[in-house]
Amino acid sequence: MNNLIKAFEKRxxxxxxxxxxxxxxxxxxxxxxxxxxxxxxxxxxxVNTKHMAEEQFIxxxxxxxxxxxxxxxxxxTVDPGTFIEKGLGYISLNPLFQEGYDEKIKQYQAKxxxxxxxxxxxxxxxxxxxxxxxxxxxxxMGSMGSVVGEKVTRSFEYAIYKKLPIIIFTASGGAxxxxxxxxxxxxxxxxxxxxxxxxxxxxxxxVLTHPxxxxxxxxxxxxxxxxxxxxxxxxGFAGPRVIEQTIKQTLPEGFQRSEFLQExxxxxxxxxxxxxxxxxxxxxxxxxxx
Numbered sequence: 001m002n003n004l005i006k007a008f009e010k011r012x013x014x015x016x017x018x019x020x021x022x023x024x025x026x027x028x029x030x031x032x033x034x035x036x037x038x039x040x041x042x043x044x045x046x047v048n049t050k051h052m053a054e055e056q057f058i059x060x061x062x063x064x065x066x067x068x069x070x071x072x073x074x075x076x077t078v079d080p081g082t083f084i085e086k087g088l089g090y091i092s093l094n095p096l097f098q099e100g101y102d103e104k105i106k107q108y109q110a111k112x113x114x115x116x117x118x119x120x121x122x123x124x125x126x127x128x129x130x131x132x133x134x135x136x137x138x139x140x141m142g143s144m145g146s147v148v149g150e151k152v153t154r155s156f157e158y159a160i161y162k163k164l165p166i167i168i169f170t171a172s173g174g175a176x177x178x179x180x181x182x183x184x185x186x187x188x189x190x191x192x193x194x195x196x197x198x199x200x201x202x203x204x205x206x207v208l209t210h211p212x213x214x215x216x217x218x219x220x221x222x223x224x225x226x227x228x229x230x231x232x233x234x235x236g237f238a239g240p241r242v243i244e245q246t247i248k249q250t251l252p253e254g255f256q257r258s259e260f261l262q263e264x265x266x267x268x269x270x271x272x273x274x275x276x277x278x279x280x281x282x283x284x285x286x287x288x289x290x
Contacts, residue, residue, distance in 0.1 A: 078132060079123070086154070094178075117141075153193040168224075169209055170220075206220070206224025230258060230273055
């Protein structure tokens with residue numbers, strides 16, 4: 001019995017020596033149910049996923065802004081009970097007959113409960129009426145295919161019909177490669193819709209969130225009358241790694257982040273997520289047409 005106890009104590013000491021407990025790294029030894037905590041990509045601290053919505057999907061340790069669903073964005077931004085969704089019932093096709101593309105679309109539709117990576121509709125923000133559109137990066141990384149391009153275009157046309165300003169939150173990896181040239185055509189299509197809305201004299205506020213890249217940045221996301229961005233958002237056409245490999249130079253610190261782009265005049269203001277609702281309401285009120 002004594003030998004058994006000694007052997008047990010020896011194994012326990014070996015485990016302690018090979019797996020020390022560090023209070024600064026909870027994930028190294030803390031065994032928690034999957035999905036209960038999520039590691040912050042910036043400070044690496046664990047964040048309780050149950051409380052993320054209450055904190056507006058912001059890290060309570062360092063203030064990092066996490067990606068969020070389109071429906072959560074709308075709930076956080078608009079007045080309760082005022083959002084009326086438009087543009088339902090679109091069907092994504094497979095124009096290039098890409099193998100597995102139809103199944104992938106169905107999987108993301110079931111996973112996100114959305115028909116595509118963009119939703120829009122009428123709403124009020126602190127009593128100010130407008131049209132709001134939100135991209136969902138959890139649906140094929142918010143990539144812009146034919147349906148997304150059509151819905152973005154329709155949202156501007158709906159804003160013209162209602163004689164209202166429009167706010168669009170972008171979050172996208174760019175054009176959808178599975179649709180090839182059909183996806184790239186949406187860049188011109190959405191840009192033309194922005195111009196049509198502008199020609200009628202209505203306000204367009206573009207809010208760039210993490211990440212906004214590729215064909216979306218190269219089209220309607222960059223054409224706002226006022227361009228806002230969330231802190232730390234990656235904004236650009238090609239990624240910084242691709243640019244460095246192409247030009248064979250080291251990029252400056254913070255390159256393609258929202259704060260860097262504000263310094264260069266590409267972004268008008270970087271707005272914290274907790275201040276976004278009031279900022280948008282103030283802008284809508286200032287530019288309201290009586």
